[in-house]
Amino acid sequence: MTQPWLQGCNPHRDLREGKFDESVFAADLSDVVADRGPLEYRDPVLFFRKTYPTQGLRRLLGAVLSRLAGRGSGEAVIQIQTPFGGGKTHSLIALYHLFRHPQEAQDSEPGQEALRAAGVAEIPAARVVTFVGTAADPLRGRTPWGELAAQLGRYELLAEHDQQRRAPGKDRLHQVIGEAPTLILMDEIAEYAVKARDFLDQVMAFFQELTETVRVLERSALVATLPSSAPYGEEGERVLHQLQQIFGRMEAIYTPVDGEEIYEVIRRRLFEEIRPDEARRTADAYWEMYQRLGEDIPREAREPAYRDRLRRAYPFHPELIDLLMERWSTFPTFQRTRGVLRLLAEIVADRYRNNDTASLILPGHIDLSQPAIRREFLKHIGNEFEGVIASDIAGPGARAPRIDQEMGSEYARFRVASALATAIFFGSFSGGERRGVSLPRLRLMALQEGLPPAVLSDALQRMEEALWYLHEERGIYEFRSQPNLNRVIVEKEEAVRPEEVEEEIRRGLERLAGRELRVFLWPCSSADVPDIRELKLAVLGLDQPRAGGRAPALAEELLRRSGTAFRAYANTLLILAVDERELTVLRQHVKRLLAFRAIEGDRALMRQLSEENRKKIQERCKELEDDLPFRLLSTYRHLAKAGADGVEWQDIGLPTSGDRGSLARRVVEFMKSSELLAERIAPGVLLRKAMREGESERPVREIVEAFWRYPNLPMLADKAIVHRAIVEGVQSGVFAVRSRGRVYFREPIPEAALEDEEAVLLREAPPPQPEGPALTAESAVTSYPAGVEAAARPMPEKPLEAVEAPPAPSKGRGLSEVYLRARVPWDRTSEIIRGVISPLRTDGAELEIEFVIRARSAASIRPETLEHKVLETLRQIGAEILDQQAR
Numbered sequence: 001m002t003q004p005w006l007q008g009c010n011p012h013r014d015l016r017e018g019k020f021d022e023s024v025f026a027a028d029l030s031d032v033v034a035d036r037g038p039l040e041y042r043d044p045v046l047f048f049r050k051t052y053p054t055q056g057l058r059r060l061l062g063a064v065l066s067r068l069a070g071r072g073s074g075e076a077v078i079q080i081q082t083p084f085g086g087g088k089t090h091s092l093i094a095l096y097h098l099f100r101h102p103q104e105a106q107d108s109e110p111g112q113e114a115l116r117a118a119g120v121a122e123i124p125a126a127r128v129v130t131f132v133g134t135a136a137d138p139l140r141g142r143t144p145w146g147e148l149a150a151q152l153g154r155y156e157l158l159a160e161h162d163q164q165r166r167a168p169g170k171d172r173l174h175q176v177i178g179e180a181p182t183l184i185l186m187d188e189i190a191e192y193a194v195k196a197r198d199f200l201d202q203v204m205a206f207f208q209e210l211t212e213t214v215r216v217l218e219r220s221a222l223v224a225t226l227p228s229s230a231p232y233g234e235e236g237e238r239v240l241h242q243l244q245q246i247f248g249r250m251e252a253i254y255t256p257v258d259g260e261e262i263y264e265v266i267r268r269r270l271f272e273e274i275r276p277d278e279a280r281r282t283a284d285a286y287w288e289m290y291q292r293l294g295e296d297i298p299r300e301a302r303e304p305a306y307r308d309r310l311r312r313a314y315p316f317h318p319e320l321i322d323l324l325m326e327r328w329s330t331f332p333t334f335q336r337t338r339g340v341l342r343l344l345a346e347i348v349a350d351r352y353r354n355n356d357t358a359s360l361i362l363p364g365h366i367d368l369s370q371p372a373i374r375r376e377f378l379k380h381i382g383n384e385f386e387g388v389i390a391s392d393i394a395g396p397g398a399r400a401p402r403i404d405q406e407m408g409s410e411y412a413r414f415r416v417a418s419a420l421a422t423a424i425f426f427g428s429f430s431g432g433e434r435r436g437v438s439l440p441r442l443r444l445m446a447l448q449e450g451l452p453p454a455v456l457s458d459a460l461q462r463m464e465e466a467l468w469y470l471h472e473e474r475g476i477y478e479f480r481s482q483p484n485l486n487r488v489i490v491e492k493e494e495a496v497r498p499e500e501v502e503e504e505i506r507r508g509l510e511r512l513a514g515r516e517l518r519v520f521l522w523p524c525s526s527a528d529v530p531d532i533r534e535l536k537l538a539v540l541g542l543d544q545p546r547a548g549g550r551a552p553a554l555a556e557e558l559l560r561r562s563g564t565a566f567r568a569y570a571n572t573l574l575i576l577a578v579d580e581r582e583l584t585v586l587r588q589h590v591k592r593l594l595a596f597r598a599i600e601g602d603r604a605l606m607r608q609l610s611e612e613n614r615k616k617i618q619e620r621c622k623e624l625e626d627d628l629p630f631r632l633l634s635t636y637r638h639l640a641k642a643g644a645d646g647v648e649w650q651d652i653g654l655p656t657s658g659d660r661g662s663l664a665r666r667v668v669e670f671m672k673s674s675e676l677l678a679e680r681i682a683p684g685v686l687l688r689k690a691m692r693e694g695e696s697e698r699p700v701r702e703i704v705e706a707f708w709r710y711p712n713l714p715m716l717a718d719k720a721i722v723h724r725a726i727v728e729g730v731q732s733g734v735f736a737v738r739s740r741g742r743v744y745f746r747e748p749i750p751e752a753a754l755e756d757e758e759a760v761l762l763r764e765a766p767p768p769q770p771e772g773p774a775l776t777a778e779s780a781v782t783s784y785p786a787g788v789e790a791a792a793r794p795m796p797e798k799p800l801e802a803v804e805a806p807p808a809p810s811k812g813r814g815l816s817e818v819y820l821r822a823r824v825p826w827d828r829t830s831e832i833i834r835g836v837i838s839p840l841r842t843d844g845a846e847l848e849i850e851f852v853i854r855a856r857s858a859a860s861i862r863p864e865t866l867e868h869k870v871l872e873t874l875r876q877i878g879a880e881i882l883d884q885q886a887r
Contacts, residue, residue, distance in 0.1 A: 002285045002359040002449060005315035006352065008278030009271050015349045026338065027089040029187045030135035032096060041093055044101040048108030051094060052268040054261040057110065060091055060223075061098055062117025067221045068099070068181040069120045076215040078223045079247045087265075087337045088225040092130075092185045095223060099126045099183055126181035126219075127152060133192025138199075144192070145206050148184065149176045165199040167206035173213040177220055184214065186224040193239045200239070208246050262325060262337065263312040269341050270348055274314065282359050283310035285449060286317075296453060297440050310360075316344065319445050320363045323426055330431030331380040343376045357413070363426045364419025364446035369394035381429050384481045392467040392479070393421040403462045411451065416459040419446040424470065428478040436478035473612060485613050488605070492595035501590045502542060508590075508632050509539060514662025517574070523558065531562035533569050533708050535717055537664055539636065540577045546638040547580030551647060559642045569708045571715055574667055575640040582635040589631045593624040629660055636663060639670065642711040650674065671715065678714035678721055683729030686722065689713060691763060700726065700737065700759040723754045726761065736765035751883055818845070850882070 010016075031037030040046055051057070060078065067074030080088045098105045098114060102123035105111035115121070129151045131144050142150060146162030149155045154176050161168045168176075189207070196203050214222040226243055267274055287307040290297050300306055309318045324340045335342075350367050351358075358365060368374050368389050378385055392399050403417035423445035427437035437445065439460070447456055460477075463470055468487040469479050506522065513519040520529045522541040529538050544552035555575045561567055578586075599605060599617050606614055633655040640649050652670040655661075661669075671677035690703040704719045716722065727749055729735050736745035738760045739753035745765035753759060818840070824832065840847060855861060866886060874881060 002282045003278060004357045005282070005359055005361060006356060008275045008282065009315045010273040011270060011348050011352055012272055015270065015345060016352055018349060018353065027093055028132070028134075029089055029092050029096065029130055029185065030132040032093050033130050033132075044097040044104040045108070047093065047097055048105065048110050050268055051090070051108075051110050052261070052264045053110040053113045054265065056261075057087075057091060057094060058113045058117050061094060061110065061114035064095055064183060064221050064223065065098070065114050065118035065120060065123065068126045068183060068219055069118060069124050070181075070219050071118065071120065072218065074118070074221065076217070076221060077211050077247065078221065080223065080225045088227075089187055090337075092187050092223060092225065095183060095185060096128055096130065098123060099128050124181055126183050129182065129184045131184075131186045131189070133186075133188035133190070133195075136192055138192060138196035143199075143206075144186070144189075144203065145173075145210075148210075152176055152178075152182070165202055167202040167209065170209050170213050173209055174217075177213065177217060179217065179219065181219040182217070182221075184210075184220070184222045186222070189224055190226055190236065190240050190243055193243065194236050197235070204242055204246065207243065211247060260309065260312060262321060262340065263309075265337065266316070266321065266341065266344060270345055279311050279314035282314060283307055286310055286360065289447075289449065290444075293443065293447075293453065295440075297443050301444055315361055317360045317362045317444070319441075320344075320361060320366075320426075323363060327427070327430035327434065328377075328380065331429075332431065333380050334431075339376075343373070346370070346373050346376065359449060362419070362423070362445060362448070364415075364423040366422050366426060367394065368422060368425065377425075377429075382481075385479070388469045388479055388481060389425070392469050393425055394418065399466050399468070400463060403459060403466060406462075407455070407459060411455055414448060414451050414455075416446070416451065416456055417463055420456065420460055420463060421467070421470070424477045425479050428480075436476035438475055439477070442477065473610070485609070485616065488599060489592065489595050492598045493591050495598070496591050496594045500594055501587055504590050504594060505542065505586065505632070508628050509636075509663070512629055512632055512663050513539070514664030516662065516664035516668045519664055523554070525554075525563075526557045526561045526567070527563035529558055529562065529573065531565065531567050531569055533572060533719075535572050535715065536574070537667055538573065538575045539663065540575060542578060542583060544577055545580040545583055546577040546649065551640070551649060552577050555640045556647050559640070559647060570642040571711050571713060572708050573642065574671070574715075576636045576663065576667065577638040577640065578635045579637050582631075582637065586631045586635040589624065589628065593621070593628065596621040596624060630655060630657070633659060633661075633663065633666060639667060641676070641715070644712050648711075650676075668717070676715060678716055681714070681721055681725040683725050683732060683734040686725045686729065687735055687761075687763070690761065696764070697738075697760045697762045700739075700754055700761055701757060703761060723751065726754060733765075736762040738762055751885075755883060 013019075027041055028037055032041050035042055040050055060080070063074040063078065065074070066072075067076065080091055094110060098111065102125075106115065106123060111123070115123070129148055131147050136142070136144070136147065143162050143165060145158050145168055146155065149158040149162070155162075157172060157176050158168055160166075161172070193200060193203050211222060214220045224247060226240065226247065284307065287301075287310060290301045290306070294302075306318070313321055321340070321344075324343065328334050329339065347361065347366055350370050350373065351361060351365065354367075356365070366373060368377070374386075374389060374394075389395065390398060394401070398418075400417040400421035401415070404412065404415050407416060420442060423442055424437055427441070427445070428435055439457075442460070443453065443456065447453060464472060464486075466486065468483050468490070469481070470486075471478055471480050471484050509521055513521060518534050518536040520536060520538045523529050523538050524541075529536065538558055540552055540554060544554050546552060555577060558575060559567065559570050559573060567573070596617060600621055606617070609617070637652050637654065638649060639652050640647050642648070650670070652666065655666065659666075668677065672679060686703070690706065691698050700722075704722050707713045707716045707719075707722060726735075726737060730737050730744050730749045731746065733746045736743055737749055737753065738744075739749075739756045739758070742753075743762070743766055744753065820836075837847065837849075863886075871881070871884075
């Protein structure tokens with residue numbers, strides 16, 4: 001395991017003590033000449049100690065030294081051309097100290113490198129002339145030629161030219177410079193030329209004559225700086241173009257800092273000490289991590305050369321420095337080397353103050369909440385991004401830190417979302433067209449040791465859904481000042497009214513209710529749920545949640561009463577209530593769904609969105625629609641039923657992902673799995689639950705009623721479950737049943753016998769009776785007293801056609817009641833009305849007719865025929881269906 005970078009590096013004292021002064025990176029040749037400004041530049045010993053001898057600097061010092069030593073191998077005119085802040089002025093100061101303080105220079109590493117490059121043993125004595133365009137006053141100060149003559153002690157030769165702002169010719173310049181070794185250092189001449197517009201042609205003429213004069217003087221050298229682009233508008237561009245034409249005819253162009261040399265420059269300027277062993281250990285650990293990640297990161301990061309870059313850039317990650325040098329430095333206002341150093345110094349000081357524990361300083365570690373660091377970025381891209389940072393990236397209320405808090409304490413120290421947002425912001429800008437960061441590159445910029453890559457991906461997905469200014473197109477992430485789709489969604493969400501959310505939830509519940517139970521949705525009082533024997537489910541409204549052990553008051557009222565009366569069939573009622581926490585999630589889900597529908601329905605808005613965003617809207621809307629049933633099932637998870645001591649609550653848990661079942665089915669399945677809803681009752685169990693100790697018999701209807709009434713008994717989906725248990729118990733001899741004057745024991749018992757209101761369950765079968773006389777015609781047709789219902793009468797065991805016709809009644813004596821049970825051919829049923837019903841009605845009889853229809857088919861009977869024709873016809877004529885079975 002690697003150590004924090006602070007244990008492998010020791011920043012300079014001013015960074016450690018918080019006394020960092022930006023001016024230490026703002027080199028100014030005129031200040032050095034005047035012996036003012038930061039000591040790091042004025043003192044030659046300190047200057048050379050903090051200066052890394054890059055290849056460009058070694059070549060520059062060696063070329064000038066060779067020229068002034070008279071060896072003839074150095075260039076006479078040298079142009080240093082880099083973007084602003086690219087080390088030009090620093091190079092001129094190095095030349096100034098090299099010849100003004102030769103002894104101190106020879107004792108330094110850069111001085112030794114210069115001697116070796118020039119092939120000389122010592123630094124020769126030479127005159128040094130300096131001209132700094134930013135310090136010179138073109139209105140009242142000396143001209144460049146006047147300054148040259150004055151510093152060489154020959155001002156009288158050019159006094160008139162200087163005062164009249166007229167450039168001297170080459171002959172006069174030869175007289176001024178002479179044959180003695182002379183170094184002319186000219187800095188910021190483009191800016192001076194822009195300011196000297198009144199005599200610009202003379203300035204240009206002077207530079208042309210000077211370059212030609214120095215070229216022929218064997219021990220003289222001219223070193224001038226020009227920016228690679230002009231930050232002075234159109235006039236500056238014209239001036240720079242002219243200067244480049246003048247110097248371009250004969251000068252050599254030197255670049256002080258090239259490629260990865262910036263790593264060494266940074267180390268030398270920011271740190272007193274860096275432990276090579278710790279740099280190697282950390283670089284190796286990260287490189288090995290990149291090997292494990294494989295194709296998830298850019299190929300270049302898995303090459304051996306990248307491990308060397310990690311070592312050289314330590315304690316910074318190479319991506320941090322590369323983004324500054326390759327992207328931010330392309331802004332005209334960004335000072336290349338100087339800007340990078342100043343920004344990195346701010347970052348080091350900030351990380352040191354916060355006792356940073358990271359092993360490398362990554363792009364994601366830049367703290368944009370720090371004003372000094374934030375200003376360094378905003379001054380190049382505009383203050384409009386101040387709001388982007390505050391909204392999404394850093395500071396109070398920013399969304400990325402909020403996501404970090406939601407991801408839990410285990411990854412809190414990594415600040416994953418904040419690091420990703422910062423890295424994306426860092427990679428979102430350049431002075432050219434290259435903008436944005438890919439996911440593989442983001443892993444390099446934000447992934448640390450100990451952080452699973454999956455966590456980073458999860459955080460990025462959350463950011464896509466939450467941040468307002470983060471844009472993603474074709475796998476490239478970037479921040480823009482325009483709001484993204486999330487902001488549009490939030491605005492649409494804010495327009496959604498609470499009543500719209502509630503209505504959409506209700507519609508979703510209506511679709512999800514199901515038919516497995518009779519569902520009563522959002523009852524307002526106990527009167528809204530009837531007291532019937534049918535098993536039913538009351539789904540409480542959103543204002544009746546179950547939270548923290550508190551039960552909704554309406555649940556108890558529903559189980560206790562039905563309107564003004566007490567509820568008799570309490571064991572047929574189930575109640576569903578919402579979970580308070582899940583309800584919050586559901587409401588947000590529905591609110592977002594309605595927002596997406598609103599966006600999709602806003603044609604003008606959809607036209608403004610990119611094709612990719614339109615597709616996202618459509619896909620997301622469908623996802624939310626498809627996920628709504630799952631959210632509803634997750635929310636309605638608290639189930640109540642009547643218990644022996646009051647209301648009993650059960651948490652039916654979360655549904656299986658992708659579950660598209662109904663509320664009723666989910667409740668039924670839970671009740672069955674919890675053995676609270678009986679699918680079968682064993683005869684022995686029925687006997688124990690149905691009859692008290694010492695009780696010899698009990699009416700069957702009371703047994704069925706007991707299961708509907710008493711919460712200590714299992715719930716029944718249908719009374720047929722009790723009937724099946726009785727049939728099984730009678731056949732197996734567990735008990736007997738007396739129905740319609742007959743006792744059934746160890747034999748099949750017809751369903752009609754159990755439907756008899758007078759049917760009784762007997763704990764023990766009565767002793768067998770002697771066989772009676774054979775069935776006679778008189779026993780086939782029996783008269784009953786008025787008021788005895790047909791359902792309570794015993795049924796003949798044989799069909800009517802197997803029995804002889806009853807004898808005619810004696811004269812003067814009539815029948816008070818007739819009961820007939822017959823099996824009639826289905827194609828002769830129409831004759832029943834003519835030959836049976838009509839004669840009885842002619843005698844003034846009140847008829848009660850009960851049909852028994854048993855239909856069988858070798859093929860199949862369509863369910864819709866039974867439901868939509870047969871049963872519907874019976875319902876329309878007001879028939880009471882006493883029993884119905886289908887299979």
